[in-house]
Amino acid sequence: MAYRLTQYAHGGGCACKIPPGELEDVVRGLSGAGPRNPLGELLVGLESGDDAAAVRISGLAVLATTDFFTPVVDDPYDWGRIAAANALSDVYAMGGRPVVAVNLLGWPRELLPFELAAETLRGGLAVCDEAGCHLAGGHSVDDPEPKYGLAVTGVAAPDRLLRNDSGRPGLPLSLTKPLGTGVLNTRHKATGEVFEAAIEVMTTLNADASRAALAAGITCATDVTGFGLLGHLYKLARASGVTAVVDSAKVSYVEGARAALAEGYVSGGTRRNLDWVRPHADLSAVGEDEALLLADAQTSGGLLLAGEIPGAPVIGELVPRGEHAIVVR
Known part of the structure; x- marks a missing residue:
């Protein structure tokens, strides 16, 4: 059986x-x-x-x-x-x-x-x-x-601890893994389809990224898991007393994630993440679908770093604290 x-x-x-x-x-x-x-x-x-x-x-x-x-x-x-x-x-x-x-x-x-x-x-x-x-x-x-x-x-x-409260204005934001495992896992649960790319992302250790962050002198980091990119970024920005600006066009996604979203495979956890962050974020530059992907509840996601390491795309920056903790462009 x-x-x-x-x-x-x-x-x-x-x-x-x-x-x-x-x-x-x-x-x-x-x-x-x-x-x-x-x-x-x-x-x-x-x-x-x-x-x-x-x-x-x-x-x-x-x-x-x-x-x-x-x-x-x-x-x-x-x-x-x-x-x-x-x-x-x-x-x-x-x-x-x-x-x-x-x-x-x-x-x-x-x-x-x-x-x-x-x-x-x-x-x-x-x-x-x-x-x-x-x-x-x-x-x-x-x-x-x-x-x-x-x-x-x-x-x-x-x-040399990496902490979520040590961010400061002027630092770039890097993300070491693509997003989208949440919507793909939701689709897998509903349909039984297997998404090997998502499994590869979720089983990859963050060991190399952590070592690279320390070697680069980075002091501020968190990982992106169940609260989504926006949720974990909000916690980092709040703890550090800064505003995080995200360039949504620079954020990468696992293959098939956008298609899964378009077909409605969004978890309740993702929607709750977005509801929690929305009062503290300026999301006016993106539509609801893009906001949901940025809040997608990840499992075993990458590291979100206030700094740069080789191979990790820069997706935004930290700036002095303004009206919102997060601004998405």
Whole structure:
């Protein structure tokens, strides 16, 4: 029997995230005075909504993050690879290197055979091996929907962290992967069509881009995942106190993304992203379809950098803060 994993979940990939506005309401107020006698100094916490937490211990920044989601593709091995690459990305987005990860698995044990779970875990292991990251153990639960991801610990130089609050006017904005995986994943869920180009984008590690950013002296970055380019850019601009200007003509897309949008394959997560950003953005220069693509909920997207690295197109710039946090041209 052939199983389509995407049919066992209400959504798929990072489009399943709780909407950013609602999430910020949930976590507001969680930043307290801190623990008594902590082992290390908290360098990055909840304040700016960055990609990972960072704690300084004995001259080293220890990074901690986790990410998991429902199936974004039907093939379990590919789903495992995508989920692992996506979880590791938060460490790369902070300028770190992943050291060890543990599995997080939710499985509907009475609906789906465990052979599929084993393939999912095998995909995650393959990507961790590629990243030079140990994958050992984890946790599993009986769950009505299949879910998979990783909790990851990484390390970085504390004085060379990539952060989302260190942007400044005059810096160019670069994006290291094309957009459009959200609309293609939505089409895949509806039709079963396989989009190899999207799988290639989602399984590509952000390791090289992270190293190139550090080598170029870049200090401000984030990755583009479930909140879309506009959502993550808004968080970066807000945290840095600047306005981000985007040249929509410079943004590249995975082959087939525009056709998927034209046929109506837009996730609810993408529409919620756009609703959240719209009050803080000037989108008057583009139509609704272009705005939806810029807000498309990505899974395992690229790095958004305040700076330039080889091979990554420049899609805009940071300017002094104006009326809007984002201006799209």
